[in-house]
Amino acid sequence: MVLVLFVICLVASGAVALVNNVTAEPIAKAQAQKVVAALKAVLPEFDNTPEAATVEGFEGVYYEAKSGDQTVGYAFESTSPNGFNGNVKLMVGFAVDGTIVNIEVLEQAETPGLGTNMTVADNVLLLSFRGKQAADVNMTVKKDGGDVDALTAATISSRAYTDAVARAYAAFKSVTTGEVNAYTSATQLKAQTENATTATEAPACGGCTKEEAQECGKGPHGNCGANCKHK
Amino acid sequence: MGKNLSTFTSGIVKNNPTFVLVLGMCPTLATTSSAANGMGMGAATMFVLIMSNIVISLIKNLIPDKVRIPAYIVVIASFVTVVQLLMQAYLPDLYNTLGVFIPLIVVNCIILGRAEAFASKNGVWASALDGAGIGLGFTLSLTLIGMVREILGNGQIFGMDLWQGGGALIFVLAPGAFIVLGYLMILFRKLTAKK
Amino acid sequence: MSTQKLVISPAPHVHGSNDTRRMMGDVLIALLPALVVSVLAYGWQAFIVTAFSVACCVLTEWFVQKFLLKGPATLGNLSAVVTGVLLAFNLPANIPLGLVAIGAVVAIGIGKMTFGGLGKNPFNPALVGRVFLLIAFPVAMTTFPEAAGAVSGATPLAVAKEALKVGTPMSEVMQNFDLGAMSLGMRSGSLGEISAVALLLGFVWLLVRRVIRWHVPVFVLGTMALISGITWAIAPEQYMSPLFHLLNGGAVLGAVFMATDYVTSPMTTKGAIIYAIGIGMITMFVRLWGAYPEGMSFAILIMNAVVPLIDKYVRPKRFGVVKSKK
Numbered sequence: 013m014v015l016v017l018f019v020i021c022l023v024a025s026g027a028v029a030l031v032n033n034v035t036a037e038p039i040a041k042a043q044a045q046k047v048v049a050a051l052k053a054v055l056p057e058f059d060n061t062p063e064a065a066t067v068e069g070f071e072g073v074y075y076e077a078k079s080g081d082q083t084v085g086y087a088f089e090s091t092s093p094n095g096f097n098g099n100v101k102l103m104v105g106f107a108v109d110g111t112i113v114n115i116e117v118l119e120q121a122e123t124p125g126l127g128t129n130m131t132v133a134d135n136v137l138l139l140s141f142r143g144k145q146a147a148d149v150n151m152t153v154k155k156d157g158g159d160v161d162a163l164t165a166a167t168i169s170s171r172a173y174t175d176a177v178a179r180a181y182a183a184f185k186s187v188t189t190g191e192v193n194a195y196t197s198a199t200q201l202k203a204q205t206e207n208a209t210t211a212t213e214a215p216a217c218g219g220c221t222k223e224e225a226q227e228c229g230k231g232p233h234g235n236c237g238a239n240c241k242h243k
Numbered sequence: 244m245g246k247n248l249s250t251f252t253s254g255i256v257k258n259n260p261t262f263v264l265v266l267g268m269c270p271t272l273a274t275t276s277s278a279a280n281g282m283g284m285g286a287a288t289m290f291v292l293i294m295s296n297i298v299i300s301l302i303k304n305l306i307p308d309k310v311r312i313p314a315y316i317v318v319i320a321s322f323v324t325v326v327q328l329l330m331q332a333y334l335p336d337l338y339n340t341l342g343v344f345i346p347l348i349v350v351n352c353i354i355l356g357r358a359e360a361f362a363s364k365n366g367v368w369a370s371a372l373d374g375a376g377i378g379l380g381f382t383l384s385l386t387l388i389g390m391v392r393e394i395l396g397n398g399q400i401f402g403m404d405l406w407q408g409g410g411a412l413i414f415v416l417a418p419g420a421f422i423v424l425g426y427l428m429i430l431f432r433k434l435t436a437k438k
Numbered sequence: 439m440s441t442q443k444l445v446i447s448p449a450p451h452v453h454g455s456n457d458t459r460r461m462m463g464d465v466l467i468a469l470l471p472a473l474v475v476s477v478l479a480y481g482w483q484a485f486i487v488t489a490f491s492v493a494c495c496v497l498t499e500w501f502v503q504k505f506l507l508k509g510p511a512t513l514g515n516l517s518a519v520v521t522g523v524l525l526a527f528n529l530p531a532n533i534p535l536g537l538v539a540i541g542a543v544v545a546i547g548i549g550k551m552t553f554g555g556l557g558k559n560p561f562n563p564a565l566v567g568r569v570f571l572l573i574a575f576p577v578a579m580t581t582f583p584e585a586a587g588a589v590s591g592a593t594p595l596a597v598a599k600e601a602l603k604v605g606t607p608m609s610e611v612m613q614n615f616d617l618g619a620m621s622l623g624m625r626s627g628s629l630g631e632i633s634a635v636a637l638l639l640g641f642v643w644l645l646v647r648r649v650i651r652w653h654v655p656v657f658v659l660g661t662m663a664l665i666s667g668i669t670w671a672i673a674p675e676q677y678m679s680p681l682f683h684l685l686n687g688g689a690v691l692g693a694v695f696m697a698t699d700y701v702t703s704p705m706t707t708k709g710a711i712i713y714a715i716g717i718g719m720i721t722m723f724v725r726l727w728g729a730y731p732e733g734m735s736f737a738i739l740i741m742n743a744v745v746p747l748i749d750k751y752v753r754p755k756r757f758g759v760v761k762s763k764k
Contacts, residue, residue: 013307020302020314024321031325038332046335097729123729124416126576165580165592167600411540411574418573422548 527630
């Protein structure tokens, strides 16, 4: 009885090992191809096989694309933890001059039909970045005073997407200039949140009173003009 | 031959695993978000089902009764691993979409059920036909559910746009799977009852 | 009705359609003030959506009853009309009419007639329609038109939840809202949910006419107030106040008109109280920690599913049976 089961297991594992041997190479190839496909989508034409590299101050990896000996662009696998439902992972491609070539969404778990629209071709978020000089884009959503169009009814997802692009851009600067350009806006964001929480204990809006702030219509963090010493 | 033919066709209509036996609901509900996914899942299951049916009917006399279930599971699991590796190598996109549901074919009760109820009592040829019939029935049902969900949910069929602007998103999500399965079951029963 | 034989069947019992008709009529009257407020806030579009929704619901019921179930006409009991109005009350005023039609077909077709019609449906049909639309067309269902006097296009609950999520303190959020005006309907939201005062007027009418028991609405709102009160007392800057919770979203609409549906709520008063507390709790859990800003419709549907269980364990006392002392 035990022997029969043993023999069956032996034969079965032998067969599986055989198949594993045969398919090992195609599997590795298929996985490499996936990365190359994502890179091809976000970078200018290149002919080398880009390899993953890391840079200080950036959590993800990046790839350097070359055409002959000439570097044509960089792609960054950038993750923002601030999504509506976990991480938003993007592949952001830059040309050497800092133009954002294209952005691919690698991973997201946003609300179906709202945040997931970031994966749709030519969505407003993508159009806010694609083809633009990264330095010219104020990388926050319009609602927060930036240049980025948010997806309808998905501001948080849009913020996370924008955050991931901003992280990639900071890393791009570190790579191209050689200086360490640690991504600050996430930490800034956190600091702002903390400030906001502590600010409630202090009187609203530093200089102007609540009533004055309301008079100018926007609440204490709005523009209450000369009265406001808060901003 | 007539008996063999009926073995084959009973799996498609009379003993349809999805709409009549209501077996293997987990992959049925989870992987039918599009017609192509449903078909891929169905095909993978069909392959495992035919192969395990053949092997089990071949070795049925060697297996002692007390360890037959572990023996079946080992056979089934091996074929599932084979499918998984092959898919990963040659159909990486489909593999990524189906994800964890490929290894879960091992615990699909259709396969163990057929091994226990049919392959362990019948010859190789009949077992292969039974596997093919049930597998085909499963594949067709999954493709049908996937098709309905894809049309209603995305306005597409096999990835091609039927109309612009998408559809009711709910059909691509989990609740849509239950709704579509329920109404297709009603329809299936109504159609087969008349015969 | 006189030709019908007396049918004796096990519980739950459905009232004869004469009775149903009177009660449904009273529900419709009770819904009137809220309809008036929504027309004032959103203009005639609100009325058109409501009328269209009613028409679609009635048509679906008639079609299914006549051609698929082949049963007697049931339109006279007005329940399809009530479902139509309640469905419309759960939609934004600017929703495309095509979606209203889909919602009505789902509400009556899937939510009610699939199970055999009035009295047999486990879930509140109007809410089935609403939740279906919410998941199927999230963009259309979460963008609200600007109501007269409202601050922005998103609902106050959504605005507040998002602001709290990024760390804005509650006192700052509240500067955009005026609770007094809000209770009259000066806010954005679904058609019928915007004015708590108008809905409470309807509640009073239903109580006076003895159409519903007071327990369910009071316990739903009470539970919500209790849970939001606790969180608010612990951290008033990070949670919305109980009053804000009760005036916003579908709290009053759901508690008074949806949770009290005869068919989908428990038979006994004790059971109804358990059911109501469950609704209040789930609503607050979704609002406080869930992904959606509003959880009323989910809460009612979930508790609808629990009703058979409640009815199994909380049974009415049998007449003439003396409780044995333990």
